[in-house]
Amino acid sequence: MTTTTTLSARDTAFVRDFHTMSEFGATANxxxxxxxxxIPDGQQRQWLKELLEAKGFTVKFDRAGNEWGLFEAxxxxxxxxxxxxxxxxxxxxxxxxxxxxxxAAHAAFRLVEKWGASGPDGQPKFNIAVVNWFNEEGSRxxxxxxxxxxxxxxxxxxxxxxxxxxxxxxxxxxxDAIGCRGDYEGPEAAYCAEIHIEQGRSMERExxxxxxxxxxxxxxxxxxxxxxxxxxxxxxxxxxxxxxxLGASMLVVAAxxxxxxxxxxxxxxVGQLNVYPNSPVVVPSRVNLLLDLRSADEAxxxxxxxxxxxxxxxxERLANIMVERNHSxxxxxxxxxxxxxELAAKVAADLGLTSKQxxxxxxxxxxxxxxxxxxxxxxxxxxxxxxxxxxxxxxDEDIVAGLAMLTEVVNRLCNGVLED
Amino acid sequence: MTTTTTLSARDTAFVRDFHTMSEFGATANxxxxxxxxxIPDGQQRQWLKELLEAKGFTVKFDRAGNEWGLFEAxxxxxxxxxxxxxxxxxxxxxxxxxxxxxxAAHAAFRLVEKWGASGPDGQPKFNIAVVNWFNEEGSRxxxxxxxxxxxxxxxxxxxxxxxxxxxxxxxxxxxDAIGCRGDYEGPEAAYCAEIHIEQGRSMERExxxxxxxxxxxxxxxxxxxxxxxxxxxxxxxxxxxxxxxLGASMLVVAAxxxxxxxxxxxxxxVGQLNVYPNSPVVVPSRVNLLLDLRSADEAxxxxxxxxxxxxxxxxERLANIMVERNHSxxxxxxxxxxxxxELAAKVAADLGLTSKQxxxxxxxxxxxxxxxxxxxxxxxxxxxxxxxxxxxxxxDEDIVAGLAMLTEVVNRLCNGVLED
Numbered sequence: 107m108t109t110t111t112t113l114s115a116r117d118t119a120f121v122r123d124f125h126t127m128s129e130f131g132a133t134a135n136x137x138x139x140x141x142x143x144x145i146p147d148g149q150q151r152q153w154l155k156e157l158l159e160a161k162g163f164t165v166k167f168d169r170a171g172n173e174w175g176l177f178e179a180x181x182x183x184x185x186x187x188x189x190x191x192x193x194x195x196x197x198x199x200x201x202x203x204x205x206x207x208x209x210a211a212h213a214a215f216r217l218v219e220k221w222g223a224s225g226p227d228g229q230p231k232f233n234i235a236v237v238n239w240f241n242e243e244g245s246r247x248x249x250x251x252x253x254x255x256x257x258x259x260x261x262x263x264x265x266x267x268x269x270x271x272x273x274x275x276x277x278x279x280x281x282d283a284i285g286c287r288g289d290y291e292g293p294e295a296a297y298c299a300e301i302h303i304e305q306g307r308s309m310e311r312e313x314x315x316x317x318x319x320x321x322x323x324x325x326x327x328x329x330x331x332x333x334x335x336x337x338x339x340x341x342x343x344x345x346x347x348x349x350x351x352l353g354a355s356m357l358v359v360a361a362x363x364x365x366x367x368x369x370x371x372x373x374x375x376v377g378q379l380n381v382y383p384n385s386p387v388v389v390p391s392r393v394n395l396l397l398d399l400r401s402a403d404e405a406x407x408x409x410x411x412x413x414x415x416x417x418x419x420x421x422e423r424l425a426n427i428m429v430e431r432n433h434s435x436x437x438x439x440x441x442x443x444x445x446x447x448e449l450a451a452k453v454a455a456d457l458g459l460t461s462k463q464x465x466x467x468x469x470x471x472x473x474x475x476x477x478x479x480x481x482x483x484x485x486x487x488x489x490x491x492x493x494x495x496x497x498x499x500x501x502d503e504d505i506v507a508g509l510a511m512l513t514e515v516v517n518r519l520c521n522g523v524l525e526d
Numbered sequence: 527m528t529t530t531t532t533l534s535a536r537d538t539a540f541v542r543d544f545h546t547m548s549e550f551g552a553t554a555n556x557x558x559x560x561x562x563x564x565i566p567d568g569q570q571r572q573w574l575k576e577l578l579e580a581k582g583f584t585v586k587f588d589r590a591g592n593e594w595g596l597f598e599a600x601x602x603x604x605x606x607x608x609x610x611x612x613x614x615x616x617x618x619x620x621x622x623x624x625x626x627x628x629x630a631a632h633a634a635f636r637l638v639e640k641w642g643a644s645g646p647d648g649q650p651k652f653n654i655a656v657v658n659w660f661n662e663e664g665s666r667x668x669x670x671x672x673x674x675x676x677x678x679x680x681x682x683x684x685x686x687x688x689x690x691x692x693x694x695x696x697x698x699x700x701x702d703a704i705g706c707r708g709d710y711e712g713p714e715a716a717y718c719a720e721i722h723i724e725q726g727r728s729m730e731r732e733x734x735x736x737x738x739x740x741x742x743x744x745x746x747x748x749x750x751x752x753x754x755x756x757x758x759x760x761x762x763x764x765x766x767x768x769x770x771x772l773g774a775s776m777l778v779v780a781a782x783x784x785x786x787x788x789x790x791x792x793x794x795x796v797g798q799l800n801v802y803p804n805s806p807v808v809v810p811s812r813v814n815l816l817l818d819l820r821s822a823d824e825a826x827x828x829x830x831x832x833x834x835x836x837x838x839x840x841x842e843r844l845a846n847i848m849v850e851r852n853h854s855x856x857x858x859x860x861x862x863x864x865x866x867x868e869l870a871a872k873v874a875a876d877l878g879l880t881s882k883q884x885x886x887x888x889x890x891x892x893x894x895x896x897x898x899x900x901x902x903x904x905x906x907x908x909x910x911x912x913x914x915x916x917x918x919x920x921x922d923e924d925i926v927a928g929l930a931m932l933t934e935v936v937n938r939l940c941n942g943v944l945e946d
Contacts, residue, residue, distance in 0.1 A: 196803040197756065198756075198808075243805070244807065245805035245806065245807070250806070305762070307763070327806075336615075337913060339793070340725075340820050341724070341886075341888045342726065343911070344785045344790075346911060352778060352779065352782050355796075356775075359775050362764075370763070370764075373760060375809060376771055377759045377807055377808050377809065384798050385615050385797055386816045387914065388615050388665070388914040389795060389797065467758075467760045468807070491766060493757060494758040
């Protein structure tokens, strides 16, 4: 992955577009800040629209803010949906999601060009739709994977549109502000493909260029509210305190202790935690936090979950607080269609790219799509496994290899390779 | 303290003013939200100005936003400064600070009325200044006790004015916005008196009406910044994580464990904690938190502080993070002038009020003032010790008893009782 290769003209064009794309919401440290329906997200969506239209694609925004670039080669036929998301975490890397959308667009450009140069026998069975899903990250508006959840019928449109960010702006208003709420319902999908960075080290460590995602880790996600009582941090005696932040901190520590109890097979974390009233001299009365448990092994997840809830009862007693479970969201280990994994393995072999089967630990829009249509999920390596970080990096060689891989997978899907 | 007493006309007027005053920034749960230089703080300062002017006082704002109500009975003589603060924590009680300012005003009104009715022999040796100190709470602008710190020369005026709140507004601009930044330097003080709620249970438990504050607890206050590294909460393996929130949570737990190691003689807390980037699926890269240790025993404080720093080194290793000590602020146990405590004890006895000597665990503006001039600090009981909480409460009987006590202490100070 570290050898220097001379890129072809079309690969050079892709890398150039990748750099242009990374300017939207660019941060001083080489990352991006492009949260869902922010101004840079809106500007980038406009840029993508122009990029697609210049290649003869019809661009439509659907009712949940997903951006579709449609090319109808076969009038009336369903679509192979290929894409990812361009929104980012606050101060994130340039590759997460955005690489997958741009690779989808360039893959589609290459196929459309090929179809244009072919005679009647070279025409596909399915049309192609490039998609930039709305709000995959979920940092500004919860839940994550919002746009693909609405498209796949897992989330009500009205629920999504009424969701508010931390300052009370709704998804509806935020999408209207960037001109990205349409009345389109989205195309009829036949298949789906997505490419993404691995966000882990396993492929880099083994020198593998293409990850063939066969399933996702299971996850239990909780929003806990720890309830205490405001008091003076100086004068209130310790025995009288009901310190919500102490209880919340014990929960954060407990989450890590759980992960340590199941080394390598359980991931736990608290990413978001808000303290009220958050004043230097007031014992906090309320803390909201998001805690999640993830595992490839559902039995481990169930055991960890039971241990967590037992520990919560202890923390309530020890810290003299009350823990409310405000919301929970879970998903099991679910497979991507084996025929899709097999197809991808064959394509990698045909292209001379190293590949291996992997699981995805993170959620992706394809995790939703695979419940609707056969879906192929591909990874390229992440240098040092760095993710959700401005220093996220994948080599140019790997991103162009991933593009070649995605192009051929989509080509075969459009040709109906999985029809039998 | 629970008997029902018929209040005198002037006590009724005081209670009525107390209720009017509590409307500024009133919350739905019976408390107030009146942070420094907020709109309700500004409105309340205007209301106090009118209240003082109606009684013949000259009202001036000094350069640090302290509000002074001056009555010059003896031309050119120094002033007995009496007051507290009207700013509050976010969602706080009605008594903290505001009671002391209004009691100061009413005590001054009673004395001025008495002087007006007296012949030449009944005139005081010192003038009287009612003060509403700016930003005692320190919740919007740090540090706390800002106005009295500038007045007593402990904090540079320019440093105070340049201090910003969480959204970048400076003290200078915030004071200008409510019209409370003047060019006055403040009066020359001869003595000081302040009355405040206890914010603890000891007086209530023992049935004491007046607390005679003889000294303050020592305190070490730290701002810690925990540095980690952004990563994906789902996909990053646990061993690779540098989770700043885990480190911060271990610090919060460590603070409580320290207090448990010195039961009753050490108070510790973390009131404020901010997480970055605070997104559901990002391992936090930075947490800022304020941690303080307080004790009446400086040896205990020193031992606890050493243990804390030893624990921090362990936490850095265990959580794979780095803890930066960004700022620290400490004060020792310091006495209020014994002659002031003795005077207050005599006044309480003369008025038939029960009293006992107490320490203050919280900081007060009088903690600053006592380093400048002899200062008397008085407490009235807090029901259930509830403080920095909307349910903070002191009975009407106790607030009028405190007013009588303060009036007589200030009377004797104005008459020069401590001059020899």
